Structure formats: structure tokens, C-alpha cells
Amino acid sequence: MKKLLLFFFISSSFFSIYSQNHTEKASEVTTTYYLIRHSEKDASNSSDRNPNLSEIGMQRANSWVTILKEIEFDAIYSTNYNRTLQTAKPIADSNQLEIIKYDLSTFNFDDFKESTKGKTVLVVGHSNTTASFANSFIDKNEYAQIKESNYANLYIITITGDTVTHSLLKIN
Numbered sequence: 001m002k003k004l005l006l007f008f009f010i011s012s013s014f015f016s017i018y019s020q021n022h023t024e025k026a027s028e029v030t031t032t033y034y035l036i037r038h039s040e041k042d043a044s045n046s047s048d049r050n051p052n053l054s055e056i057g058m059q060r061a062n063s064w065v066t067i068l069k070e071i072e073f074d075a076i077y078s079t080n081y082n083r084t085l086q087t088a089k090p091i092a093d094s095n096q097l098e099i100i101k102y103d104l105s106t107f108n109f110d111d112f113k114e115s116t117k118g119k120t121v122l123v124v125g126h127s128n129t130t131a132s133f134a135n136s137f138i139d140k141n142e143y144a145q146i147k148e149s150n151y152a153n154l155y156i157i158t159i160t161g162d163t164v165t166h167s168l169l170k171i172n
Contacts, residue, residue: 034154035130037125037126038124040151052086058086065090065094072095075121076100078125109136131146154171
């Protein structure tokens with residue numbers, strides 16, 4: 001009888017601990033960020049601080065729709081520049097989302113992470129900001145600033161609880 005009671009006690013303790021751990025894991029949310037730089041800009045006027053995309057840039061912006069077609073975004077963020085907005089627009093349209101504009105001069109990274117927790121988010125930035133964003137998510141200085149001629153980087157960062165995974169793909 002003592003063995004039966006001991007077995008029952010150990011079994012119920014095990015199931016209680018398993019249930020608690022399972023519930024804790026189930027309550028951890030996953031947040032995924034996709035980061036890209038704007039597509040090729042029209043560089044015909046070097047004094048234009050807010051150029052539109054070039055024809056090649058528009059083609060690349062439309063290609064991102066095909067590349068990211070299986071991803072259901074919850075939000076799409078872009079700086080308020082023609083080239084970033086024009087890169088984000090085809091993806092936003094295909095996901096039936098409005099583009100959320102962010103300003104780097106007032107941007108609060110911690111607030112952004114909290115407001116996007118549990119979502120799948122696209123962020124369209126610039127050669128001097130996109131890699132920095134990725135580094136902030138992973139809390140390491142792993143990714144170098146994007147070269148001016150590079151429009152092919154796709155950073156993917158996934159955060160589940162305290163676990164952060166990340167990758168960099170080159171999409172030509």
C-alpha cells in the first residue's frame with residue numbers, strides 16, 4: 001500500500017510539474033521581424049534628399065511581394081521617405097495593411113519591441129539603419145552596415161521568450 005501511495009504521489013508531482021512547464025511554454029509568444037533596406041533609388045539628381053525608386057527599384061519592390069508571399073504580416077513599418085514607402089507599399093497592399101511610419105529621431109526600440117510582441121512584422125529601412133536594427137534585436141554587433149550598392153539583404157529575427165534566432169539571406 002505504501003508503494004502504491006508513493007507511486008501516486010510521485011506520479012501526481014511529475015504531472016503537476018509537466019503541466020506547469022507545458023503551460024509556461026505555451027504562454028511564450030513568438031515575434032518575428034523581417035528587415036529589408038529600401039530598393040534601388042533614382043540617383044539621377046544627387047541633391048534630391050527624398051528620391052523615388054528607380055525602375056529597377058520598383059521591380060525589386062514588387063519582387064519582395066513574391067519572395068514574402070507566404071508570410072502573413074501583422075504590421076509593416078517604414079520611414080517616411082519615398083524610397084522606403086515605395087518599397088513597403090506593394091507588400092502592404094498584398095497583406096491589406098496600412099504602412100506604419102516611424103521616425104528614427106524619436107524612435108524608442110524598447111517600446112517598439114513591446115508593441116509588436118507576438119506579431120510578424122516587416123521593417124523597411126536604410127543602408128545605415130537596417131543592420132543596426134537587427135543587431136539591437138539580437139543584442140550583438142553581428143551585422144555590418146549595408147554597403148550602398150547592396151539591396152539584397154533580408155534579416156529574419158525570431159524571438160520566443162528569451163530565445164532569439166536570426167539569419168541573413170541575400171535575395172538577388
